[in-house]
Amino acid sequence: MVTMRDVAERANVSIATVSFVINGTKPVAPETRARIEAAIEELDYRRNVVARALASSRTRILALLHPDFETRPNITVIQFVMSAAHGARERGYDLVLWPVNDGEQMSHLLAGGLVDGALLMEVQIRDSRVERLIASRVPFTLIGRTEDDDLPYVDIDFAATIDQAVEHLRGFGHRRIALVTQCAKVPPGNEPGRIMRAHAAYLDAMAALGEPPAVIAVEGTSEGGRVAARTLKDDFPEATAVILLNEGASAGLVKGSRALGRTVPDDLSVISASTAPEFGEMIEPSLTVMAAPATQLGRLAVNALIDKLDGVQEAPPHLLIPCALVPGESVGPAPA
Amino acid sequence: MVTMRDVAERANVSIATVSFVINGTKPVAPETRARIEAAIEELDYRRNVVARALASSRTRILALLHPDFETRPNITVIQFVMSAAHGARERGYDLVLWPVNDGEQMSHLLAGGLVDGALLMEVQIRDSRVERLIASRVPFTLIGRTEDDDLPYVDIDFAATIDQAVEHLRGFGHRRIALVTQCAKVPPGNEPGRIMRAHAAYLDAMAALGEPPAVIAVEGTSEGGRVAARTLKDDFPEATAVILLNEGASAGLVKGSRALGRTVPDDLSVISASTAPEFGEMIEPSLTVMAAPATQLGRLAVNALIDKLDGVQEAPPHLLIPCALVPGESVGPAPA
Numbered sequence: 001m002v003t004m005r006d007v008a009e010r011a012n013v014s015i016a017t018v019s020f021v022i023n024g025t026k027p028v029a030p031e032t033r034a035r036i037e038a039a040i041e042e043l044d045y046r047r048n049v050v051a052r053a054l055a056s057s058r059t060r061i062l063a064l065l066h067p068d069f070e071t072r073p074n075i076t077v078i079q080f081v082m083s084a085a086h087g088a089r090e091r092g093y094d095l096v097l098w099p100v101n102d103g104e105q106m107s108h109l110l111a112g113g114l115v116d117g118a119l120l121m122e123v124q125i126r127d128s129r130v131e132r133l134i135a136s137r138v139p140f141t142l143i144g145r146t147e148d149d150d151l152p153y154v155d156i157d158f159a160a161t162i163d164q165a166v167e168h169l170r171g172f173g174h175r176r177i178a179l180v181t182q183c184a185k186v187p188p189g190n191e192p193g194r195i196m197r198a199h200a201a202y203l204d205a206m207a208a209l210g211e212p213p214a215v216i217a218v219e220g221t222s223e224g225g226r227v228a229a230r231t232l233k234d235d236f237p238e239a240t241a242v243i244l245l246n247e248g249a250s251a252g253l254v255k256g257s258r259a260l261g262r263t264v265p266d267d268l269s270v271i272s273a274s275t276a277p278e279f280g281e282m283i284e285p286s287l288t289v290m291a292a293p294a295t296q297l298g299r300l301a302v303n304a305l306i307d308k309l310d311g312v313q314e315a316p317p318h319l320l321i322p323c324a325l326v327p328g329e330s331v332g333p334a335p336a
Numbered sequence: 337m338v339t340m341r342d343v344a345e346r347a348n349v350s351i352a353t354v355s356f357v358i359n360g361t362k363p364v365a366p367e368t369r370a371r372i373e374a375a376i377e378e379l380d381y382r383r384n385v386v387a388r389a390l391a392s393s394r395t396r397i398l399a400l401l402h403p404d405f406e407t408r409p410n411i412t413v414i415q416f417v418m419s420a421a422h423g424a425r426e427r428g429y430d431l432v433l434w435p436v437n438d439g440e441q442m443s444h445l446l447a448g449g450l451v452d453g454a455l456l457m458e459v460q461i462r463d464s465r466v467e468r469l470i471a472s473r474v475p476f477t478l479i480g481r482t483e484d485d486d487l488p489y490v491d492i493d494f495a496a497t498i499d500q501a502v503e504h505l506r507g508f509g510h511r512r513i514a515l516v517t518q519c520a521k522v523p524p525g526n527e528p529g530r531i532m533r534a535h536a537a538y539l540d541a542m543a544a545l546g547e548p549p550a551v552i553a554v555e556g557t558s559e560g561g562r563v564a565a566r567t568l569k570d571d572f573p574e575a576t577a578v579i580l581l582n583e584g585a586s587a588g589l590v591k592g593s594r595a596l597g598r599t600v601p602d603d604l605s606v607i608s609a610s611t612a613p614e615f616g617e618m619i620e621p622s623l624t625v626m627a628a629p630a631t632q633l634g635r636l637a638v639n640a641l642i643d644k645l646d647g648v649q650e651a652p653p654h655l656l657i658p659c660a661l662v663p664g665e666s667v668g669p670a671p672a
Contacts, residue, residue, distance in 0.1 A: 022447060037443040041471065045447060061397075061432070061450075078414050085433035094432040094450060096397070097421035107373040111358060111381060114397075114430060135377065222617040251618035258620075281558040282587030284594075284620045 002045045010039035062088055062305060063098045063115040065106075065129060067122045074247050075276040076292045077121070080143060083298030084119055091306050095119075103132030110136040117305045119143060123153075124184075125193050141305040141317060143297060145193045152308070152316035154301045156274060158194050158245075159201035160322035161290050165243045165271045166205045168288075168325055173334035174241040174269060177206070178214040180228045180253065182246040194274070198245045214239055218249050225252020226259075232268070233260050240334045241269040250275065251283050254330070265332030277326045288331045290323035297321060338381045346375035398424055398641060399434045399451040401442075401465060403458045410583050411612040412628045413457070416479060419634030420455055427642050431455075439468030446472040453641045455479060459489075460520075461529050477641040477653065479633060481529045488644070488652035490637045492610060494530050494581075495537035496658035497626050501579045501607045502541045504624075504661055509670035510577040510605060513542070514550040516564045516589065518582040530610070534581045550575055554585050561588020562595075568604070569596050576670045577605040586611065587619050590666070601668030613662045624667045626659035633657060 004022070008015045013032060020026040021036045028036070039045070064084055066077075081097070088095040096115065100106055106129060109115075118133060123144030130151065133140045142153040162179075169177055179202045184191040199215065206213040214236040218224035228249055232239055244250050250272040254264050262268050264285060272280060273290040280287035300319055307313035340358070344351045349368060356362040357372045364372070375381070400420055402413075417433070424431040432451065436442050442465060445451075454469060459480030466487065469476045478489040498515075505513055515538045520527040535551065542549040550572040554560035564585055568575055580586050586608040590600050598604050600621060608616060609626040616623035636655055643649040 021443075034440070037440070040443050040447050081417075081433070082435065086435050089435060094434075096430040096432050097417070098430075099418065099422050099425060104370075104373070107357075107376055111376050221614070248614075255620055278557070278584075282618060284591055 002043045004045070006043055007036065007039045007045050010043060011035045058116055058309075059114060060093045061096055061115045062093050062302065063096050063109070063118040065098050065100055065118055065120045067099070067101050075279055076247070076274060076294045079276070079292075079294035080121060080298045083295040084302045087299040087302035088306070091303070093302075093306060095302070100129060103128035103130075106132045106136075110138055117141075117309050119301050119305060123193050125191060125196050139305065139308050141301045141308075143301050145197075147193075149318070150316075152304060152318070154297045154304065154317055154319040154321075156194065156292055156297070157320035157322040158198040158274075159204075160320075161273055162198050162201040162243065163205060164322065164325055165273055165290060166202075166209075168271065169241045169243070169269060169331065170209075172241075172269060172331055175209060175211050175334070176214075176236075176239045176241070177211070178216060178232060178236050178239040178242045180242055180244045180246050180249060181215065181217045182220045182224075182249070183217045195245065198273070202243070218246065220246050220248030222249070222252035222255070225249035225254070226256035228253050229256030229260055229262070232257070233262060239268075241271075241331070244270065244272045245274060247272055247275045247279060250280075250287060254283055254285075254287070264330050267335060269332055269334070270330040272330075274323055280326065280328050280330075283330075285330050286328035288328040289326050291326050292323050293321045338379045340381070342379055343372065343375045343381050346379060347371045394452055394645075395450060396429045397432055397451045398429050398638065399432050399445070399454040401434050401436055401454055401456045403435070403437050411615055412583070412610060412630045415612070415628075415630035416457060416634040419631040420638045423635040423638035424642070427639070429638075429642060431638075436465060439464035439466075442468045442472075446474055453477075453645050455637050455641060459529050461527060461532050475641065475644050477637045477644075479637050481533075483529075485654070486652075488640060488654070490633045490640065490653055490655040490657075492530065492628055492633070493656035493658040494534040494610075495540075496656075497609055498534050498537040498579065499541060500658065500661055501609055501626060502538075502545075504607065505577045505579070505605060505667065506545075508577075508605060508667055511545060511547050511670070512550075512572075512575045512577070513547070514552060514568060514572050514575040514578045516578055516580045516582050516585060517551065517553045518556045518560075518585070519553045531581065534609070538579070554582065556582050556584030558585070558588035558591070561585035561590070562592035564589050565592030565596055565598075568593070569598060575604075577607075577667070580606065580608045581610060583608055583611045583615060586616075586623060590619055590621075590623070600666050603671060605668055605670070606666040608666075610659055616662065616664050616666075619666075621666050622664035624664040625662050627662050628659050629657045 004018050008018045020028050021033055085095045118140040121143045123142050125147050127146050130146055145153045145155050181195050203213050216228050216231050218228045264270050272287045274292040275289040277291050280289040304317040340354050344354045356364050357369050421431045454476040457479045459478050461483050463482050466482055481489045481491050517531050539549050552564050552567050554564045600606050608623045610628040611625040613627050616625040640653040
């Protein structure tokens, strides 16, 4: 049987260097890497990952638990997934995708002993998947938060994001500002944490302004956006600006408003929060967005989890990063 | 040590039924499943997936090889990824995500013996990742095609898709039809297979029409779309319609044309091929798209691979499915 030592001798490097290449645990000079990869191929070496896992009781596999997306996932979600996969590979781990909507579906996954740890996306305020993870004793990091702030998480700072959006709009003279969120197919009070937290921050900001709040929850679709445009016109005609926490509805809101005779930004200013700038550019007029730090958070989450698995973590992560304002052409002065 | 038999006795079911739940290999009635899951939890049973893999020399893990996306992945790409992950789970397999751009990066992944098989996305006409897969003797299925049509693949039928788009435009009186593709960061002749094949089908269709071809390759961004709009106006002013094989540039093409005084569809008709209808709806006017069968292809690819691994496949898959036309508001009669 070919061993790692054989590969090291053939490539004329140390066993440690071979290990760095095979496990992806340390950068190795390209020429050295090429020599080692050639030796691996010539000798038909296959490190037995399974035998190693049995010996170490570690598989170096992480699970990314994401919902069984009924609506289309957006660019931000994809950036989370891809950056987590990259970050895992860079530290010699592999990321498996597990589509699960609730804790009930997870037993046969967790019972398998396949994964060393888990990342959880689209976290709800009360989330049965989190309860199941805690019961399973599999280490995890949340991308998002439940109502229990003590669990390990990385998250968008929705309160700071909403505050910044309101401040930007106030700079253009807006005071009557509506919030458009996404309907969740879960019992009230159990919505995704981001909607609960953004909602609360919005209510606080309106109270501080001394203005009445106006919140509209619609589907995350073009049709949802058109419904929001009509509701805004009919029920909240005094609103001169709107903050969306619903990327999927943003284009429909702009198109729907136009169809109702209200132009963005002359009659209505629009900010789409937690939205990729590439997305905002596609709309006419280009949307002013708050860009989600998705790539950064995906990497932070996977690194925090691996730090815990490798025993180098001092305290569970509690990281909040706000979205960054990227001005487009959808915010203008408030109509007189 | 707790065994599967203990779980079966506690839940008062057969060992086979416990196995169906744990391996996800057969549907089990919800009440029975709940009883088995409760028994698993009460007994703290952990099937040792690692020991099983060692015994069977199978890990039941598949890799999805996708590029290290430099530009944003689109909805279609994510539908491939998610549907493959779902399809794998339904047959008791797990899907790991491997971001790799070329075969050089794959040795340490394949040498690990972690995966039973691989799916490959964004396949190029000549693709070093495919060569490395063949050398590694890891079974695979391509989502896309190289120049070697004998390899196992599922793919969009780009020739039929382009033909259908041309036919749709001809029904509106268009004859001078341009094609906008995406620049690939690879040597000429080594582009993604979809671009090569769509290009060839387009040239054939124009030859059949007796009209000169006009092909523009731009970045898959809003800026790329604006470049295409200007090139169309300056270099191909006689073109009355355009077929995009570049979703990322489609919004920029429409906005850029408008900025140059050319309205869609009055002055220029637009079809965006291999594009999700939800995406087309966001543009003003709503784009006529050819919807990619991404979810269907993702499942077909993973099922074909698992059929091969399970020894129930008779011949390697060679499956082609065309995009489906979804009319929007971006195609109108050719200007006189």
